[in-house]
Amino acid sequence: MTEKYCFTVGDDGQKSLDLLDITFNDQSKYFLNKHGLQQGMSVLDIGCGLGAMTQFIAEMVGDTGSVVAIDNSENQIKAAKHRCPEHLQARINWQVADVYDLEKLEKRFDLIYCRFVLHHIHKPRLALSQIAKILKPDGIYIGIEGIVNNVFSIPDNAAWRSNNFPIEVEEGTGRNGNIGKILPTLIRGTTMNCIDAVIYQPMLLSSSIRQLLLVGECFESKQHQIEGGHLTETEWQKKYDDLKACIDDESILIGFYAANFTASRKVK
Numbered sequence: 001m002t003e004k005y006c007f008t009v010g011d012d013g014q015k016s017l018d019l020l021d022i023t024f025n026d027q028s029k030y031f032l033n034k035h036g037l038q039q040g041m042s043v044l045d046i047g048c049g050l051g052a053m054t055q056f057i058a059e060m061v062g063d064t065g066s067v068v069a070i071d072n073s074e075n076q077i078k079a080a081k082h083r084c085p086e087h088l089q090a091r092i093n094w095q096v097a098d099v100y101d102l103e104k105l106e107k108r109f110d111l112i113y114c115r116f117v118l119h120h121i122h123k124p125r126l127a128l129s130q131i132a133k134i135l136k137p138d139g140i141y142i143g144i145e146g147i148v149n150n151v152f153s154i155p156d157n158a159a160w161r162s163n164n165f166p167i168e169v170e171e172g173t174g175r176n177g178n179i180g181k182i183l184p185t186l187i188r189g190t191t192m193n194c195i196d197a198v199i200y201q202p203m204l205l206s207s208s209i210r211q212l213l214l215v216g217e218c219f220e221s222k223q224h225q226i227e228g229g230h231l232t233e234t235e236w237q238k239k240y241d242d243l244k245a246c247i248d249d250e251s252i253l254i255g256f257y258a259a260n261f262t263a264s265r266k267v268k
């Protein structure tokens with residue numbers, strides 16, 4: 001099975017990342033600060049997407065710090081660079097690079113931040129070993145990864161309920177949307193110690209935020225689902241209509257994806 005990122009990249013992909021930014025950025029900023037993000041640090045942001053969190057990190061490290069932001073999509077890097085305000089550009093080195101090839105960066109970091117990337121790739125153990133290699137001794141890895149099985153609706157609605165995907169996927173055989181759940185276990189197999197892990201799950205309350213769910217769940221994955229033979233066009237339309245009805249019914253509570261916020265320290 002070849003690895004292929006299943007969402008739109010570049011400016012057109014903003015809507016699906018909007019929902020992640022709205023629901024997870026505040027908690028991500030809190031967690032980075034809690035684990036020592038500070039002025040003067042050298043930081044790597046892996047799979048930076050459109051760079052909203054990269055900008056926050058660049059603000060925090062200040063003029064004496066530096067950020068390398070990588071993504072394996074050229075379009076994503078181009079769009080992220082374009083969105084970045086002028087005063088932060090000098091602090092950020094944007095690069096097209098793969099999480100599997102981190103040694104090619106030829107740099108060691110005080111802190112490595114990586115959010116919602118390992119659950120898209122097929123060899124997360126390999127990626128974690130790369131991350132551990134390029135952390136400075138005592139450096140910090142902040143890994144935030146999804147647990148898609150945790151989604152729920154109350155009252156329970158078939159349009160938005162757990163997919164019951166496997167919790168463990170054999171390395172190299174496919175992506176694991178529940179990797180957040182086992183991230184501390186995977187980290188144990190590296191030269192890093194996991195020192196904090198918190199599962200956080202936002203609920204989607206406002207109508208405008210709930211509508212964004214249709215973008216990621218339906219439009220974004222439409223091509224992937226149909227081309228991949230997972231759904232026919234008619235099945236996709238039914239899935240869309242059912243989810244829209246669920247979202248439009250404000251009496252139904254919607255629990256979004258959960259994510260495990262982990263902090264790990266490189267062994268000296």
Ligand SMILES: C[S@@+](CC[C@H](N)C(=O)[O-])C[C@H]1O[C@@H](n2cnc3c(N)ncnc32)[C@H](O)[C@@H]1O
Nearest residue numbers: 005047048049071072073076098099115116117
């Ligand atoms: C769901 S987005 C997350 C973006 C951002 N980290 C955030 O939390 O908003 C996943 C990102 O990882 C990038 N990506 C996927 N596979 C990658 C790989 N092997 N190496 C580097 N980046 C990758 C995608 O292009 C995409 O921008």
